[in-house]
Amino acid sequence: xxxGRVCLVSFVCLVLVGGVAWGEPGKKAKKAPPTPEELFTxxxxxxxxxxxxxxxxxxxxxxxxxEVAQKVLAAWDADKDGKATQEEFKKFLESQxxxxxxxxxxxxxxxxxxxxxxxxxxxKQVGGDETKAKALLxxxxxxxxxxxxxxxxxxxxxxxxxxxxxxxxxxxK
Numbered sequence: 001x002x003x004g005r006v007c008l009v010s011f012v013c014l015v016l017v018g019g020v021a022w023g024e025p026g027k028k029a030k031k032a033p034p035t036p037e038e039l040f041t042x043x044x045x046x047x048x049x050x051x052x053x054x055x056x057x058x059x060x061x062x063x064x065x066x067e068v069a070q071k072v073l074a075a076w077d078a079d080k081d082g083k084a085t086q087e088e089f090k091k092f093l094e095s096q097x098x099x100x101x102x103x104x105x106x107x108x109x110x111x112x113x114x115x116x117x118x119x120x121x122x123x124k125q126v127g128g129d130e131t132k133a134k135a136l137l138x139x140x141x142x143x144x145x146x147x148x149x150x151x152x153x154x155x156x157x158x159x160x161x162x163x164x165x166x167x168x169x170x171x172x173k
Contacts, residue, residue, distance in 0.1 A: 036093050040086045050083035051076070100154045114147040115140075 034042065043051045043059060056062050056069040076084035076092045084092075109119050120126060120133040140148045142155070 036090055037086070040089050044086075050085050051089070052083045097154050101150065104150050104153045114149055115153065116147050120148070 040051065043055055045055050045058065051073075053066075053069055053073055056073055057064055057066060062069050062072070073082075073084060074080075076089055078084075078088045078091060104115070107115055107119050107123060109122065115137070117130065117133050117137055120137050121128050121130060123133075123136075126132045126136060137146075137148060140152050142152045
């Protein structure tokens with residue numbers, strides 16, 4: 001159960017925040033994603049050096065969903081004191097990076113250090129659907145070379161981690 005939860009958390013992390021555009025002709029380059037320190041500062045609206053439930057609920061990514069905010073806070077709050085410090089937040093991100101490295105190794109079926117559409121199709125969340133696999137690959141492929149490297153796969157994309165939804169209880173996007 002915990003491994004499934006961690007895998008889904010990693011997948012959600014990869015999918016929810018887009019990558020950086022690398023100067024494609026005719027397109028504006030997107031601003032680089034904020035650092036973990038910048039993200040924490042943005043969330044810590046009361047400047048008490050900790051993020052609490054109310055601050056999470058105010059984030060547009062959470063959309064006021066108390067259940068999601070509580071789950072996110074529980075994942076970040078290592079000492080279970082009801083708030084997440086910057087150190088707890090950094091440790092959480094580090095553990096997610098390590099989990100994504102393990103997940104990448106499992107997905108990289110031919111061990112060439114790059115994920116292709118066929119390998120992404122093997123992900124449980126994609127379910128063999130080539131359209132979904134291509135869309136996910138496109139979101140993760142920062143340099144637009146048609147494959148996803150370990151660095152692209154492990155880059156922090158979303159910090160709002162949510163445990164897996166129960167079957168039959170999934171929310172529509």
